[in-house]
Each structure stands twice: as C-alpha cells, then as structure tokens.
Amino acid sequence: MAAQVGYRAAAYSSLADSSDQWYFTNDDLANTPSQSGSDYSTSPAAKMLSASDEQDLRLRGCNFIHNVVQRLQMHQFVASTACVLFHRFYMRQSLTSYHHYQMAGACVLLASKIEENRRSLNEISLACAYVALKGRAKEAAKSQETWERLLKRQEIVLLQNCCFDMEVTHPYSFIDTLALEFAVPVFIAKSATAHVNDCLRSTICLRYPPRIIAVAALYLAIGIHAYNFQGSLFESRHVSLPDNAMSEVELCAMDMLAFYRREEEAEKEATRIQHQQQRYSQQRPLT
Secondary structure: OOOOOOHHHHHHHHHOOOOHHHOOOHHHHOOOHHHHOOOOOOOOOOOOOOHHHHHHHHHHHHHHHHHHHHHOOOOHHHHHHHHHHHHHHOOOOOOOOOOHHHHHHHHHHHHHHHOOOOOOHHHHHHHHHHHHOOOOHHHHHHHHHHHHHHHHHHHHHHHHHOOOOOOOOOOHHHHHHHHHHOOOOHHHHHHHHHHHHHHOOOOHHHHOOHHHHHHHHHHHHHHHOOOOOOOOHHHOOOOOOOOOHHHHHHHHHHHHHHHHHHHHHHHHHHHHHHHHHHHHHHHOOOO
16 A cells, blocks of 8 residues: 555645655555555555554554563653654554564664664563563563564564654654743643653554644643643744644644543453453352
8 A cells, every 4th residue: 555645744844854754644544554455565465454453453562662662771762763663664564464563673673773772682672572471581581582583574674664764753852842932831741741652652643743743742731730821832933833733733632632532441441351351250160
C-alpha cells in the first residue's frame, strides 16, 4: 500500500518538523498494510487485521518499547523516538508480516543511536528477551543470542522501510517554549508532557506535527486541572503555527481523549475477565 499524504502534509510543509511523508490522513490510517492486506514486500500479507486489532498491537509494541527502555534505564527520548519509528514502519509493512515485539526491539536499538543514549547490542537483546518472556530470567538468557540476531536483521529492515529518514522531532521543546512564554505553571507543563508520552502509544504522531500536539497537550492539561489560563497559545511569538491550527489542535485533543477512553475501556474489560477467571477457579470442585 502506497499511502497518499493528504492535505495535512501540504498544510505543515513550511513548519519543517519532519518529513512530509510521515503525515497521514484518516483514510490512510484506515487502509494501512495491516488492514488492507498489502505491503511493500514481495509476498502479500497472510491476513488482514481489523482497525481495533491493529490499534491493540501497536499499543503492545509501544508498551514493549517503554518496558525495555525502562529496564535499561535509558532516557525518555529513546522511548519516544522508538515509538515514532515503530508507527512509521507499520505504515509501510503489515503487523502480520513483522512481529510487533521484534520490530519494537529494533526500534529501541536504532533510537538509542539516534538519541545518543546507547546501550550495547548484548544489553538491548537481553532486555528484549526479558520483557518478551515476562521476567523469566533463565529463559531470557537462553534466548538472548536469538534476539541479538533478530535485532541485527530487523534494524536493517526498519532503516529501509523508513527510507533512512532518521529525523524525529518531538513536542517537548514546543511545550517548554510555550510554557515559558505564557508563564504556564510547571505542573501543567509536566502534565502536558505526560499526555504526549501516553499518546505516543497511538498513531497521533502520524496525524499531527509536534507543535500541534504540544498545543493540544497543553490545552488538555489546562482543562483537566481546571487551571485559569488567560492567554492564547495560538498567539505565540516563538512557535509558528499553520492557519488551520485551531481546528487541528481541537481534533488532536479529541484524539487524545479518545485514546484515553479506549485505554479505560480496555482496563475495565481486563478487570472483568480477571474477576470472571477468579470466580471460575473458586467454583471448580476440588479433586
């Protein structure tokens, strides 16, 4: 599937946040290789995924990234860059063709180099094995060499499918600039940063440029904390915004809230299943 970049790329091209090829429309995101059953590989994907299944696997891949980065005590920027690379890759290839854990590990390896917060291949492969095996240390040590070979191979695949475009700009600097310019309290800026980190698990980074995400995250934090903010972030003298910024910020904020709603519903469903399993185990007759 050759994703066609819609009006967003044209609107944001002058902002130079990242390459235009990495902004997509809702139609593009509804016809990803994972959902359409086509990709850039020579053989077609074995099957198609639903939109909800794709969202779930993207989320799991990003959670894997965060767990590996946390285990290796690496900087948040590594996790953020890895998540962006992860989402970009699956606009070129299908989740049914490349396992999300393997590509997530490759994204951590490449992001550690981009952000100059390196760990050795041995360390990253062992951490990936440990997270993939849910903390079973002995089994992780045995599969470390397998992971090392996988990461070497998949890093090349990742680079090729990302067109060797390693430019990744995050919303954090824009949040800091706007917070300083408009005297936004530190707790609001931190809350906005947390929203950005959370929503990197979704495809928001593929739909909006970093400065739009930064403004949306700040307004979301302001609203959640009921902070009495008197200014207008759209009048910033230091962060240039496109003419349609207000409508795009509103859409971005709505997408952020939709992500949190999905997370809340998924958590409720997981709790329901857990309680159901507990009741079943309690009701089973003793043998």
